[in-house]
Amino acid sequence: MAGSATDQVFQFGGFTLDLGKGTLGRAEQPAFLRPKAYALLTHLARHIGRVVPKSELMDAVWPGVFVTEDSLTQSIREIRKVLGEETIRTVSKRGYMLIPEPVPEPGAQPIVAVLRFRNDGADPADEAIVDGIAEDIINGLARFGTLTVLARNSSFSFASYSPGEWPVVRSCIGADYVVEGSVRRQADSIVCAVNLIDAASASQLWGDRYQADYAGLSAIQQEIVEKIVGRLVVRVNNAGLQRASRQPVASLAAHELVLRGVALLRDPAQSELKEAAAFFEAAIVRDPAHGLAYTYLALSHVLNSEFGPSSDAVLTKARDLADRGIALSPDQATAHRIQSLVRLNMRDHEAAEHHLRIALELNPGDAD
Structure with a gap:
């Protein structure tokens, strides 16, 4: 059975290999390989990030044909000439590995x-x-x-x-x-x-x-x-919070600042809500497009009312912040869930139900 379209597209070294279209290129400029080198690259791409043994590569590219390792080495050399030397790594006595695209810098989302x-x-x-x-x-x-x-x-x-x-x-x-x-x-x-x-x-x-x-x-x-799923998310976030808590605040990324703030919001005593808000505000300064920072800042304003009713001015500010969070992260269930809570405090029940239904549809597995 053929895989989906996304299963047929691979990226590495700035190049894109589209097996469905049979194309290889970078920045809309096509690159060309001879048939055996292309077949070899295809097999490496299907196992990107894994060390593929030489015997497996030879069986995949030259099935039923006796060839020496020189043929494999020559094809690897051709691929490196087109893609760059660092694209394929030689692992001594094991085989070759195709290196995927570089991942984002550490300190952002895990x-x-x-x-x-x-x-x-x-x-x-x-x-x-x-x-x-x-x-x-x-x-x-x-x-x-x-x-x-x-x-x-x-x-x-x-x-x-x-x-x-x-x-x-x-x-x-x-x-x-x-x-x-x-x-x-x-x-x-x-x-x-x-x-x-x-x-x-x-x-x-x-x-x-x-x-x-x-x-x-x-x-x-x-x-x-x-x-x-829910348990995994909690464990990953807790692990990220532990890492962030060991670093000075000035070095934290926006996501880590949000984690620190959320931890304070979830403290049963809720005695440091202003400090939580400061974390979210710092996250916004670090990354003005971080939707969850606006979302949780809205929540901190609602909670910071001495457990009594929030004033109209506070609720209006929280509503606007929550709207900003939704605009930046429209597919984030948390943004709609917190907007629902804000609207509930405003006695706007129809809007509260509307946003909560969206949150449930976006992520029915979110326990919150």
Whole structure:
């Protein structure tokens, strides 16, 4: 079965390889490779970020034909001449690796890679179920908008339960955190285990196991994914907050400033709401387009009313801030959820329900 259009497009070294169109180029300027070199690049692209053994490459490009490693070396040399020397890395005694596009600078949103889950069952036909759960987790995490989730093209190049590859995941595709797991279909149920790994230290931050009755596959997948996704987001945000708390405020990125402010808002005592607002204001100075900073600043104004009714002026300011957050992050459920709360305080019940329904539609897995 042919993959989707996004599964056929790869980016590396400033070049774009579109397998569906059969094109290779950079900045709309086409680049050309001979057929064998193109076939070799295609196989490396399908496994981007993974070390591909020489034997596998030779079998893929010259199937059923005896050739020496010189043919492989010559094609690699041709690709490097066109794409640049640093695009393909030689890993001694193992093979070659195609390096993906550089990832954003550290200090912004955390980057998460959901690896391909392992099929612990006896039936290879269950691979579709296993991949489906991992893909649903990718999609579920992406709904929150508070972290960057790598596409399956990059993350599925690595297998779960391979600790030796975790540092490679970080160096090749820039992941701060790795999600790995396994799925096993038993007689009447599906069991899914999932772990969250800090890619820098290769240490496990969290892990859990989920089981659901095997009756209506799609419902089972949804049930398991909903349980996993929310917990993953909380753990990733908590890990990011711990990192941010160890750094001086002046060095924090906008996302980290927002995390610090949200932590103060969630303190049951809510005794430092003004300090929370200061974090959000600093985040806006650092990044004027950070929608969540405006959103949470609006919430801090509503909460900072000594638990009594907010004045019309405060609510109007909060409404305007929440509107700004929605304008900058229209697909962010949190922005609509907090605008709903502001409108509820304004006794504008119709608007409150409207924004809450949008929030639910954007991210039904958000516990808040």
